[in-house]
Amino acid sequence: MIDPRSRITLLAGTRPSTLRTSAQRFGLLLSRIWAWLFLGLMVLFFVVAVPLVSDGAVNFLTIRNTQNILVAIIPVLLLGLGQTFVIIAAGIDLSVGWVMSLASVLSALALRWAFDGGAPLFPSVLIGLVAGVGGAAAVGFVNGVIISKLKVPAFIVTLGTSFIVRGVAYLMSENTTVIGLPAGLRAYGNDALIYYVRGEGGGLYFLNRPEVSGELLRRMDPILPYPVILTACVVVCAMFLLRRTQFGRHTYAIGGSMEAAERTGIPVDRHVIKLYILSASTAGIAGFLSTLRFTAGSAVIGDPLLLSSIAAVIIGGVSLFGGAGTVIGTVIGALIIAVLTTGLVMLNVEAFWQFIVVGTVVIVAVLIDQSRDLITGRQRRSTAK
Amino acid sequence: MFRKQSLFAVAAGLALALASTSGHAAGKIKIGFLPGVVDPFYQVMQLGVEAAAKDLGIDVVTQVPSTWGVAVQTPILDSMIARGDLNYIITAPTDKDQMVGPLKAAADAGIKVITVDTFLGNGDYVNGAVKFPLSYIGSDNTEGGRISARALAKAIGGEGVVYINSTNPNVSSVEGREKGFKEVMERDFPKIKALGPDYNLDDPNKATQQTAAVLEREPKLGGVFGTNVFSAQGAGAAVVNGGLAGHVQVVAYDATKLAIELMNKGVVTMVLAQKPFDMGYMAVQFAAADAAGVTSLPRRVETGFAIITKDNVKDPAIARFIYQVPGK
Numbered sequence A: 001m002i003d004p005r006s007r008i009t010l011l012a013g014t015r016p017s018t019l020r021t022s023a024q025r026f027g028l029l030l031s032r033i034w035a036w037l038f039l040g041l042m043v044l045f046f047v048v049a050v051p052l053v054s055d056g057a058v059n060f061l062t063i064r065n066t067q068n069i070l071v072a073i074i075p076v077l078l079l080g081l082g083q084t085f086v087i088i089a090a091g092i093d094l095s096v097g098w099v100m101s102l103a104s105v106l107s108a109l110a111l112r113w114a115f116d117g118g119a120p121l122f123p124s125v126l127i128g129l130v131a132g133v134g135g136a137a138a139v140g141f142v143n144g145v146i147i148s149k150l151k152v153p154a155f156i157v158t159l160g161t162s163f164i165v166r167g168v169a170y171l172m173s174e175n176t177t178v179i180g181l182p183a184g185l186r187a188y189g190n191d192a193l194i195y196y197v198r199g200e201g202g203g204l205y206f207l208n209r210p211e212v213s214g215e216l217l218r219r220m221d222p223i224l225p226y227p228v229i230l231t232a233c234v235v236v237c238a239m240f241l242l243r244r245t246q247f248g249r250h251t252y253a254i255g256g257s258m259e260a261a262e263r264t265g266i267p268v269d270r271h272v273i274k275l276y277i278l279s280a281s282t283a284g285i286a287g288f289l290s291t292l293r294f295t296a297g298s299a300v301i302g303d304p305l306l307l308s309s310i311a312a313v314i315i316g317g318v319s320l321f322g323g324a325g326t327v328i329g330t331v332i333g334a335l336i337i338a339v340l341t342t343g344l345v346m347l348n349v350e351a352f353w354q355f356i357v358v359g360t361v362v363i364v365a366v367l368i369d370q371s372r373d374l375i376t377g378r379q380r381r382s383t384a385k
Numbered sequence B: 001m002f003r004k005q006s007l008f009a010v011a012a013g014l015a016l017a018l019a020s021t022s023g024h025a026a027g028k029i030k031i032g033f034l035p036g037v038v039d040p041f042y043q044v045m046q047l048g049v050e051a052a053a054k055d056l057g058i059d060v061v062t063q064v065p066s067t068w069g070v071a072v073q074t075p076i077l078d079s080m081i082a083r084g085d086l087n088y089i090i091t092a093p094t095d096k097d098q099m100v101g102p103l104k105a106a107a108d109a110g111i112k113v114i115t116v117d118t119f120l121g122n123g124d125y126v127n128g129a130v131k132f133p134l135s136y137i138g139s140d141n142t143e144g145g146r147i148s149a150r151a152l153a154k155a156i157g158g159e160g161v162v163y164i165n166s167t168n169p170n171v172s173s174v175e176g177r178e179k180g181f182k183e184v185m186e187r188d189f190p191k192i193k194a195l196g197p198d199y200n201l202d203d204p205n206k207a208t209q210q211t212a213a214v215l216e217r218e219p220k221l222g223g224v225f226g227t228n229v230f231s232a233q234g235a236g237a238a239v240v241n242g243g244l245a246g247h248v249q250v251v252a253y254d255a256t257k258l259a260i261e262l263m264n265k266g267v268v269t270m271v272l273a274q275k276p277f278d279m280g281y282m283a284v285q286f287a288a289a290d291a292a293g294v295t296s297l298p299r300r301v302e303t304g305f306a307i308i309t310k311d312n313v314k315d316p317a318i319a320r321f322i323y324q325v326p327g328k
Helices: A004-011 A022-053 A063-088 A096-116 A121-149 A154-173 A185-190 A214-218 A226-244 A246-256 A258-263 A268-294 A303-315 A327-347 A353-375 A379-384 B005-022 B040-056 B070-083 B100-108 B141-155 B172-188 B204-217 B229-241 B257-264 B276-291
Strands: A192-197 A203-206 A220-225 B030-034 B059-062 B088-091 B112-116 B135-138 B160-166 B192-199 B221-226 B249-253 B268-273 B300-302 B306-308
Touching: A022 A327, A022 A353, A063 A096, A063 A220, A063 A226, A063 A246, A063 A268, A063 A303, A063 A327, A063 B070, A096 A121, A096 A154, A096 A268, A096 A303, A121 A154, A121 A185, A121 A268, A185 A226, A185 A268, A185 B100, A192 A226, A214 A220, A220 A226, A226 A246, A226 A268, A226 A327, A246 A258, A246 A268, A258 A268, A268 B070, A268 B100, A303 A327, A303 A353, A303 B070, A327 A353, A327 B070, B030 B040, B030 B070, B030 B276, B040 B059, B040 B276, B070 B088, B070 B100, B088 B100, B088 B276, B100 B112, B112 B276, B135 B276, B141 B172, B141 B221, B141 B249, B141 B268, B160 B172, B160 B204, B160 B229, B172 B192, B192 B204, B204 B221, B204 B229, B221 B229, B229 B249, B229 B257, B229 B268, B249 B257, B257 B268
Parallel strands: B030 B059, B030 B088, B088 B112, B112 B135, B135 B300, B160 B192, B160 B221, B221 B249, B249 B268
Antiparallel strands: A192 A203, A192 A220, B268 B306
16 A cells, blocks of 8 residues: 555655655654664763762763673663564564573573583583573574464463473572582683773783782773673674575565565565574573673573563664664664663662663654654555555 | 783873772772662661761762662672772672672772672681672571571471461572571471472562462461561461461561561561661771771671560560661
């Protein structure tokens, strides 16, 4: 179905874009970059306000704090990455939080089993990765099969599996925290690629945590912790997958219209299964990384993160109706949430305000998404559906 | 070790800028207070922290996690470390193993860590695996569990079935309570069978459900031990809802107003009040003393209990231990 307005413009022999006023064009531009703007303004606000409130004792944009924000976004971002694909394809995955917990438990159990069985640390960590992500992917496969083959709504299926997965994670972990992991594991989840020791006697150190103590240790900032690097690699892969491959094009097509996608010969069922495997797998990576970070598996680790991760996806501009969205948008969404938490703690304002701001931003994001359709005369949606 | 001297020069300018902002104001210390979760126990502890800070003229930065757990506590902790202006962090670790790494990062950044209410590792900062915290200030929770067991055993006449409802596993405080409780029941009261614990994850509604289910399943159930605020609230509610007030005795850890109310109604036999105000106040004092150069601070301080029963609850010397936050 074609929007009547665009038909008129076609009849008049002009391209729709030339009909837009400069105000419309400005509005459209603003709707595309508002999340960047908001993030930028927020950072600017904290950069100015934090030193003011603390009489110059605290600064927002320090090396340590930028790294801290990068570490803080990891779980929310990884849960949101797979979710981005799923929501672009007009689905939803409510199981990711608990899949992350299950992956954390599975990777901890496998890692401990391998290490106690005599395997060296690095192979044990790899076994932990395979077990965590593999277990998560299996849940994603089950989600995908029930949704695509049995035609049960994704909301219901993933709600159901999230409960099942929760139970399994508790049972497997016995007391919800899997401990007794090798001590050397801490380095994998916390050490960084670069260390920078500020001031006198300091310097830059690559690939090796310097053996410093006392005052030098105090002045040492880790730069690019390994989990951040791994997450960045996953983000780059996800961007490539969504923008440059057939897989990405099919994802948008299915989100635009499932029937149309089917008619053009896209194997929709198989694609949907792959999407839920992808979503569960990024959650699995998040669980694995949390096991490394806290040197313990936890059956509750992902519990508080599901809603934040969906909020990040929506703030990033992924349409809940499907067919639109980007990976970088989700990164921005996750950054907004992490910057808020950090900034509020630095301002010494109760971090609970974070919920109020995030909630408002989520609603604003959807409003902006809708107003974009208004500006363009609902072209995007009308051509998509 | 591979060191890049060439890059050092490039970074020197930046370093200078950073060094000027990261120094602590000499002589005056600043403390971060990071409890476990929003609840009356930690609210009273915060009163203690603030009172001591006022008395000693110390700045305190407080952040309270919205829910219990390392996934929520750690980002706040990291942000506190990143402030760069804190000398001490007073915190209740939400997991005795998982929080070791994040708090060690604070210690590495030159922030001294004092744990209150819950501890890291086995809580022995002298001989245990975790040694970096300055001190642990809190209840002897194993002893609290023993006291609770004796009170409950007495209330049910030394025989029957009792049930433990707890909050979260692998948390040093409630784990100690469960341990002490079970130990006394097994050793001194062989005719009593202790069930549980079930974990309600700091949700009183879940505690109610769990207790109600056990009441259904175990007709011989004579008593419930609620190991903290939420457990005791939930367990008490289940007993009242089941019309079993007076028949099933509840021992409540933590002296919330609700627990006291339930005691006045005959649902709760005994309330074990911890001393969160003492913990908060003393932790700030310890930080101030350490900053002043005091080197003989004890690495572990047990703050003791007040045992509240129907008989002594009116006594002002006891009633002052009920968790009260002005204006709440």
